[in-house]
Ligand SMILES: Nc1ncnc2c1ncn2[C@@H]1O[C@H](COP(=O)(O)OP(=O)(O)O)[C@@H](O)[C@H]1O
């Protein structure tokens with residue numbers, strides 16, 4: 001990879017490290033994601049295969065990170081794949097952290113939250129309209145350009161094309177905190193609602209600067225959700241009691257979202273409650289979310 | 304999402320025997336035709352060590368028929384039956400991108416082994432490893448890793464298949480199958496590599 005100067009490590013994931021680097025010829029900053037392709041038993045990891053092919057379909061949206069090229073190199077008989085991405089200065093997790101810690105802790109400006117959420121919905125809608133579920137939406141997987149105020153969806157390693165449902169999905173998806181209740185309850189078929197649940201959790205996290213539901217086991221995670229939104233039942237969520245992992249859970253009444261999230265005005269609360277709707281088929285879609293009154297005060301012409 | 308419902312039905316109904324039978328039928332016709340064309344020029348290189356299109360070419364024609372070979376792949380790997388149709392789509396895409404790729408009896412086994420494996424990796428929830436497919440398919444792990452990357456480069460990593468595409472390929476394969484049953488000797492129209500793109 002003599003074409004690039006590696007500058008620093010910016011992330012580490014399941015299948016390799018992500019480096020900030022500079023293209024020696026053009027001077028362009030890029031992010032290099034390396035995949036080990038040694039003569040191992042697995043061959044190309046499924047996450048890499050999906051990430052490349054899905055990004056090639058999706059990269060024309062500016063709200064999805066751009067995969068510039070795939071470098072296929074051979075070094076001492078070993079074959080390596082590098083995914084070369086456009087570089088963004090930070091991710092949403094690190095961005096939120098700068099408001100939480102550091103010399104000047106303060107809430108995210110509500111304009112930023114609104115604009116980021118809108119761009120997130122744009123990116124997610126783009127994925128969904130191309131038949132792709134992201135399945136791992138979380139702040140670490142959203143890249144941010146601080147100065148330009150841009151947010152892009154990244155890390156499609158767990159993304160799935162839902163055009164050909166072959167065998168039923170398992171719940172191999174999504175970091176626990178952002179995982180939808182139907183997945184936690186063992187639903188075998190799920191759809192765009194799983195991503196919208198994650199979007200809701202991310203929205204609340206921008207407002208609170210804290211994860212909304214921070215469980216440390218699947219059961220804990222469910223209980224966090226139930227305690228906040230009320231324990232679901234056949235009235236609030238028809239079919240819930242026939243999901244595979246349904247049990248008799250403690251009965252909680254829903255809390256007031258407006259009290260729990262005083263920093264969100266009423267339109268924001270209304271949109272959040274539509275994203276955190278229990279019944280996945282009633283959960284708001286990304287496209288409909290973009291039309292919600294919460295965004296009325298946003299200048300949409302810039303997007 | 305229009306079409307997903309029907310798609311689900313089509314993919315779920317598909318049984319492995321039908322899928323393998325229909326894909327094998329189309330491949331056999333194609334191989335028969337291409338073997339005539341290439342009979343004069345084969346086998347000066349090969350052994351699966353080459354790069355690009357040549358990587359898939361074996362030294363001799365495998366004794367096992369492509370149908371039996373795919374049945375074997377299915378019975379061990381338990382990939383979704385739809386993966387055979389998807390693999391056929393990949394081979395067709397590769398042929399359209401690279402007209403010098405002639406699917407014949409020397410390369411069809413490796414092409415299908417690699418394509419089914421990639422299809423399963425992309426679409427199935429739990430795919431078997433390359434090492435597993437290598438054992439089932441009778442090639443070395445290292446060779447299959449190499450073939451995997453060659454195939455992906457041939458396809459430019461374009462391995463998603465839309466429900467619309469899947470359905471048109473499936474119905475094409477099924478029609479061909481019916482045609483060969485009724486007119487076994489005259490059924491050789493529009494196979495892959497021809498002018499027609501099924502979509
Ligand atoms: N294009 C990029 N620009 C800047 N930082 C990036 C970029 N891509 C990834 N990163 C950083 O690397 C981390 C891991 O990358 P990601 O694509 O999520 O890989 P993984 O599959 O390993 O989670 C991200 O959380 C982010 O902080």
Ligand SMILES: [Mg+2]
Nearest residue numbers: 013140141155
């Ligand atoms: Mg990640």
